Amino acid sequence: MTRNVALQSCRRFVIVYLPLLAYTLFALFPVYYMLITSIKKDSELYQLKANPLLVTLGGFTLEHYKLLFKETLFATWMLNSLAVCVASTAISILVGLLAAYGLSRLRFRGRRFFAFVIFVTYLVPYSLLFLPLSRVVAWLHLSDSLWSLVVTYPTILVPFATWLLLGYFRGIPEEIEQSAMIDGCNRLQCLFRVVLPVAIPGVVCAVLFAFSMAWNDLLYALVFISPADMKTLPVGIVTELIRGDVYYWGSLMGGALIGSIPVVLFYVFFMDYYVSGLTAGAIK
């Protein structure tokens, strides 16, 4: 009897936990390796005989991070990225809130068609239109300016935010607004005073995803902006820290890690929203 139980839990370990642990290792290893690379001394980093998985010779160092902040424009790129992502996310969420509210609450002519348009544009890949967009950006005299991104990121974020919020709004009963309307609220007040407080999880989710999408963009920022001090974080790291065959691996990995922090922090604090958004984005 006890042997049977032991056998069963052993089997369970092999079938469930072993593959799960193997996958966790696969998922986490690159992050671990980036971290360990960023705190190793160069003398050890480029030493073929050393064990690359650990820090052994000579201990830890912060010189790569120092180089990042003192000798590159890393801090500027980070601030550029923050400014662009906050602005484009704010615009997109606001526009998305209005559109989703209109589509879910007001029976105006053409709303079905408009919902269809939102859905189609939501699926348009971001790499489909970057060339014509670069022309539009040039006509608007926004090339080499962060505004080029504030203007173009909403093309990805607005359809996404509208679609996500539309799903949330449809799930909120209209009755809660009716009493407010009788009390003299207009539609706009209804949206911001009555519906919005109830839809907070959906809004948090939309903000989270919109911000990470904008933060992750490489293509648009690469195409529209060339001066080094105007670059966003991913573009700055990819184009300025990799020069020909000279790589600063320690600083490169450190920069990639610091650059991930804002998004990872979001995710740590809002894990459940994140999961619900991940599934809602695909299903709704």
Place this chain on the structure above:
Amino acid sequence: MTAHVMRISRFATTQLSGYLFVAPALLIITCLIAYPFGLALYLSLSHALIGQPARFVGLQNFGYLLQSNIFRQTLQNAFVYTFAAVLLKSVFGMGLALLLNTKIKYRKFFRGAILLPWVIPDALSTLGWVWMFDPLYSVLNWVLKSLGIINKGIPWLSNPSWAMASIVLVNLWRGLPFFAITLLAGLVSIPTEVSQAARVDGAGRLRIFFSITLPLLRPLLLIVLLFSTISTISDFNIVYILTKGGPMNMTHVLPTLAFQIGLAGGNLGQGAAISLFLFPVLVVVVYFQLKAIQGNA
């Protein structure tokens, strides 16, 4: 009479406020998606170099592309990359979702760890992979050698076949959490009574999976597959950072080639034409997504 007028005016107000609410979104979509799309069509039919006026040339760009070896290779690469990555993501994603759906300890830890590759921006995490694939200092080669699996280092990014395998691997690493977590949500929503009843009737695990779980999960699986197909075939970050389309154009996909020819090469017309090959994929995905959504409701 007054009631009639009031009804009409309320109707008009609803119409008007409806349009006002969607107006900002409509403006953005018209000016920055619909118009650029029209411009893309126009450019693809033109001989357009950066800094010069465009000249209409009909289908010349498309004809040229379809005959060029690099472009044909790119189409093939795009297909291989997308097919392999999506297939692997769905198989392993399903496996992972099934594992996470069992009663396990430390579920929160596992879920958090599994999501991490999806959370970190791939424009940044792919840099870590470049370093892990380094020709001289590759940690992957070091581990494989230490374990005695290989004698000579694998040329991750310098050999065409390995380079394709590498970009697929990184895409798998990045995209698996999306499949796993979404499919897990689907699994959780399946009532356990059904499979319990089947077990009582003597069905084995495999039988239950293929005859009950999979059919019930099919609509969701289809949506996830379509979603992943469009985002994989239009992926720029991973390929650009890992290989820039090399070695010898053997890993170029549509966005990276459009970038190289349209911007680095300055040929906007051809670049736009290359990007537009993503459009049929979009049409197919939209069509099936709508069908799947309507089937669900």
